[in-house]
Amino acid sequence: MTRAGRWALVTLTAVAALAVGLYFGRHLTGPTQEAAQTLLQMRFRDAADQPTRLADLSDRVLVVNFWATWCAPCREEMPALSRSRQKFAANGVEFVGIALDTADSVQAFSREVPVSYPIWIAGTELIQVLRRLGNGPGGLPYTIVIDREGKIGASHLGPLSEAEIDALVARFAR
Secondary structure, eight states, X not given: OOHHHHHHHHHHHHHHHHHHHHHHGGGOOOOOHHHHHHHHHOXXXXXXXXXXXXXXXXXXXXXXXXXXXXXXXXXXXXXHHHHHHHHHGGGTEEXXXXXXXXXXXXXXXXXXXXXXXXXXXXOTTHHHHHHHTTOTTOOSSEEEEEOTTSOEEEEEESOOOHHHHHHHHHTTOO
């Protein structure tokens, strides 16, 4: 298969996954606080292959965006997430992208599309946690906001515009 054919297949798959996620999105259950605590304690790998946890950032509001390199809507919203991070950094807000992908794919993507926030890599164990976080269909992108007390204050399935990100985060920023 040619490179163009692979990209077409990847794009079609991502659009289908998003459509399914948006269709079934009305059936999302609310995130559980148990799932939030599990997520905060999970170990991820950063770009330097070092272990890291969201709990290490617990003094901040966390905007956590789950994405994958093959997900076209995920890729499209990343510049808006970067700009919003710059706007809210002084207010104790940190953005983190957690990729459901391979380290090699994420590293290659990061060279092509730099972002202003940390990108971490998750293993397949995250899929069940995402469902418990309210993302029953498992669609991407999926964004949650965790307040300073470690509670999930908001979640959104599907891409967000910069204005939507800013409005969502402004509710939690100091």
